[in-house]
Amino acid sequence: MQKILIIEDDNHINNMLKEFLENHGYLCFQAFSGSEGKLLIEMEHFDLILLDLMLPGISGEELIKDLVKKSKIIVLSAKNEIESKVNLLELGANDYICKPFDINELLARVKVQLRHQDTQQRQLHYKDWEIDIDKMTMIANHQMVELTSREFKIIELLMQYPQKVFSKENIYEYVWEDEYIVGDKTIHVHISNIRTKLKSTGTDHYIQTVWGMGFKLIE
Incomplete structure (x- = not known):
């Protein structure tokens, strides 16, 4: 599931975008200031960031300089001057949409930005592992x-996030797309089965148990 970070200080717009995009299959995170957005980006990888410019703390323009190498960016702004759009695109933003915007147009622009990235990620590599997502x-x-x-x-x-520790809840909700039941042994059983199948390849140790937290790939 592709992850979108919404950095927007207007509660109504932020919540509206989250609900709408999650109804269309995206996993959304929210930040209501530039400082909060920067903190989330340092902790997590996002496939796309929807970025307002007029933010408390750190402004959207300042954030773009830090974000450009980490994620696709669509700027949301009430500024509609051509010069402003050009400047932001030159800073590294991938797209720019003026407020007020049509929610379906925004969705179309989100899909365009994620389409190419999604194609690139159909094959993942990690050490001696290679997977083909389509096949x-x-x-x-x-x-x-x-x-x-x-x-x-x-x-x-x-493999998508090799440095991240995933709890049993994280894994269950991603794979089964359902709410995790505390005490369920399903994840442990599946991890054990995967390790058994990988043993002959000499890579079963790639999946590391982080006691009390969950599972991750070895460094």
Whole structure:
């Protein structure tokens, strides 16, 4: 699921965008100031950022300089002067939409920005692992590994964010798309099965258990 960060100090607009985009299959995070947005970006990777310019704390213009190498950016602004648009695009913004905007036009622009990135991410690589998301196939140390669809989704999630620790709740909600039940052993069983299948490839140790927290890939 592609992740979008909404940095917008207007509560109504921020909440409206979150609800609308999540109804269209995106996972959305919210920040209501530039400082809060910067903190979230330092903690997490986002596929796209919707960025207001007039923000408390750190302004949108200042944030763009830090964000340009980390994520796609669509600027949301009441400034509609051509010069302002040109300046922001030159700073590194990928698109610019003026307020007030049509929500369906915004959705179309979001899809355009994520389409190319989504194509690029159809194959993921990590150390001796390679997966093809479209074919749902995995090669580990030059060997094909037969995974169930849910085992594959677990591997896919870990490979997308190899430095992140995922709790059992995170993994369950991503793979099963349902609410996690405390005490459920499903994740442990699936991780154990994956490690067993990877043992012959010599890469079963790639999945690290972080006690009391969850699972991640080794550094």
